[in-house]
Amino acid sequence: MPNLLTMNTLRNETILNLIERAAAFENGEQLELGGTISNLFFEPSTRTKMSFEMAEHKLGIKALPFETGFSSVLKGETLYDTVKTLEAIGVDAIVVRHSEEEYYRQLEGIKLAVINGGDGSGQHPTQSLLDLYTIWQEFGRFEGIHVTISGDIAHSRVAKSNAAALAQLGAKVKFVCPPEWSGDFESSERLEDYIETTDVVMMLRVQHERHADSELLRVQHKRHAISELLTKDQYHERYGLTVELEKKMKDAAIIMHPAPINRGVEIADSLVECERSRIFKQMANGVFIRMAVLEYAMKGRD
Incomplete structure (x- = not known):
């Protein structure tokens, strides 16, 4: 059975096939896939975990509960031995x-299908697929x-997964971030520089759990060997989507x-459910994409 570990190994044909299958499921196609699965979440999750569980339910897959706090992980069992x-x-x-x-590099030799629900600051392939x-x-x-x-x-596995896949599919991707973070992509430190020409404005969550200070964003400027702490208001003005910037977006932009969501930080509270917002549509799409991914992994459909 095929694994889904990273967007970097998916061909365009496979991505488009998964999108096609998600659309079929959204349009009412029924499939009794069966089989058994276990969801191993060593980090907190609401959307990813619950939408996988809903997708498994819709496909007739038996989900065996796994709770890290009541498992042999607490006794020092390795991830490999748990999965084995x-x-x-x-x-x-x-x-x-x-x-x-x-983490999946530890699982070489495992024969069951492994689906990556997010690895540190690395990849989040099913989030990327639902975004696509x-x-x-x-x-x-x-x-x-x-x-x-x-x-x-x-710190965003979503950005890394999406940027590579979108560029591979022919989209024009730009980042708004400190220049040290942009890699091979064009970037600016001001969202205003791109707001009038972009079709999709994708805001990212501040990854508080991956910063030393839970209330502030630390921006490390490697070129100048300094770091800068931004308050929530400063972050919102520099990198967030404000009400004023939304007014400058293209008519059909989303x-x-x-x-x-950290409301009032990455995005103004009033924009979370505005006419342009597809945030909750993304969540709904997560169920259908994960149904397609489960079919791909457990049935080998590509």
Whole structure:
């Protein structure tokens, strides 16, 4: 059975097939996939965990509960041995969220299907796929679509997954972040520089759990060997989507955010459910994309 670990290994054909299957499920196609799965979440999650559980329910997959706080992980059991145990008792697939980047490298030799539910600041392939599905629903294509991703790029697995996949599909991707974080992509430190020409404004959550100070965002300027602490208001003005900036967006442009949302930080509270916002549509799409991913992983459909 195929794994889904990173967007970097998915061909465009596979991505488009998964989107096509998600659309079929959203349009009412029924599938009794069966089998057993376990969701191993070593980090907190609401949307990813619950939408996987809903997708599993819709596909008739038996989900075996796994609670890290009541498992042998507390006794020092390795991730490999935990997963090997699940494989031995007959589990067909697992969904794993873990704080360690590329945790899945520990699982070489495992025969059950592994679906990455997020690895540290690395990748989040199912979030990327549901984002791509949302964009595809809106525009019917990726080629030539301008996407601006703004915020905590350095710590965002969503940004890394989406930027690579969107560029591969022909979209024009730009970052709004400190220049040290932009990698190979064009960037600016002001969202205002791109707001009038972008089709998709994708805001990122401030990853408080990956910063030393839970109330502030630390911006490390490597070139100048200094770091800067921004308050929530300062962050909102520099990298967030304000009410004033939303007024400058193209008529057909949309707003996206992977959630959870720090309202008034990444995005003004009044814009979270505005006409342009697709934030809760993204969450709904997560169920259908994850149904497609489960079919791909457990049935080998590509």
